[in-house]
Amino acid sequence: MQALQQGADKIAVLTDNTNTPAAIVHLLQALNLPSSYHFWICEDLGGRDEQxxxxxxxxxxxxxxxxxxNVVILHRSSDISASLNLEALPLLGIPDQAFLTFSDRPGLMTKREVRILALGELALQPNQIVWDIGAGTGSVSIEVARLCPSSQIYAIEKTAASKALIQQNCDRFQVNNVIPIHGSAPQVLSGLPDPDRIFIGGSGGQLDQILETCRQRLKSAGHIVLALxxxxxxxxTLTWLNAQQEDGASQPHHLLQIHLARSVPIAALTRFSPLNPITLVMIEKHPHGFRGFVKTGPFI
Incomplete structure (x- = not known):
């Protein structure tokens, strides 16, 4: 299972009466992997009935x-279906496997559970300017674009390959209100319009500088959500928030620990597999400063 979750290129599985080819397929489908696999069954290898x-x-x-x-061979596909049934997608919480991903890092994206929670905390409204800093595959930007077609989303990534991937996903989901931006934050942010909402999924080691730029540029009553x-x-982040204190008092923070696990099949049984922790930090800008709230939970 770990090899599948890590997106291994080739996997060989020795089967038995319990771990049959059908059981392996059941596991593949239950994991909701961002990668797809070609599935081969090799029977009676080296014998007269080899198939x-x-x-x-x-x-x-x-x-x-x-x-x-028999032996089952799984070979990760480098292709993903060009067609996507957009009408069958949910309004909120697109499955991870619907997105094009990096071939060498197939699981690297803001996961569905994180997107659902982060989008709610962003408190989105129509006709807004949204920054998605460290956009990765563009999954958050595309969710925002589909929910708020009148808003303009700027998906910022520091590599040209990431920008190209974001554009491919925008084309795939037929959204035209996401603008991929190639450049490093915070430097590249100077050329963008002031945002109403900011999502920070990656910082490239410049989190302090990014937060300070966001503080200066975020519109009043705006929201910042960080996934850490x-x-x-x-x-x-907490040190930066405390530096924004006024009248000698630290900004209030709310912490919530959420324990989350997904069910996975184990042969004919089912167990829960815990997900790695992520911390969401919600910051709201007021005319006299920031208020910060922190929610933590195993979402990736």
Whole structure:
């Protein structure tokens, strides 16, 4: 399971009476992976009845029969279907596997659970300017664009490859109100219009400078949401917030620890697999300063 979650390029699985090809497919479907895999069954290798089959219709695997001696080979696909049934997508919480991802880092994106919570905390309204700093695959930008078609979203990434991937995902989801921006924050932010909402998913080691620029540029009553994966970045954020204190008092913070796990099949049984922790920090700008709220939970 770990190899699948890490997006390994090639995986060989020795099967038995419990861990059958059908059970492996069931696991593949339950994990909701961002990568797709070609599925091969190799039977009686080296024998007179040797057979190698590629399975393309997973719905038939429940009734599939295979020789007792078989090996399943999974080969990660470099392609993803060009077609996407947009009408079948939910209004909120697009499945991770619907997005194009980095071929060498297939799981690197803001996960569905994080997006759902972060979008709610952004308190989005129509006709807003939104910055998505460290946009990655553009998953947050695209969710915002679909929810608020009258808003303008600027998806900032420091590499040209990431900018190209964001544009590919925008084309895939047919959104035209996301503008991919190639450049490093905070420097590249100077050329953008002042935002009403800011999501920070990556900082490139310049979190202090990014927060200070966001403080200066964010409109009154605006919101910032940070998704932080490390204690060091959380400490940096809280230290920065405390530096904004007025009248000698630290800004109030609210912390909420949420324990989250996804169900995964184990042969004919089911267990829960905990997700790694992420910290969401919500900051609201008022005419006289900032108020900060912190929610923590295992979302990635």
């Amino acid at each position: 190698v089959r590629q399975i393309t219709d997973f719905s038939s695997l429940e009734t599939l029969t295979a020789a007792p001696l 994966a490390t204690l060091e970045h959380l400490t940096t």
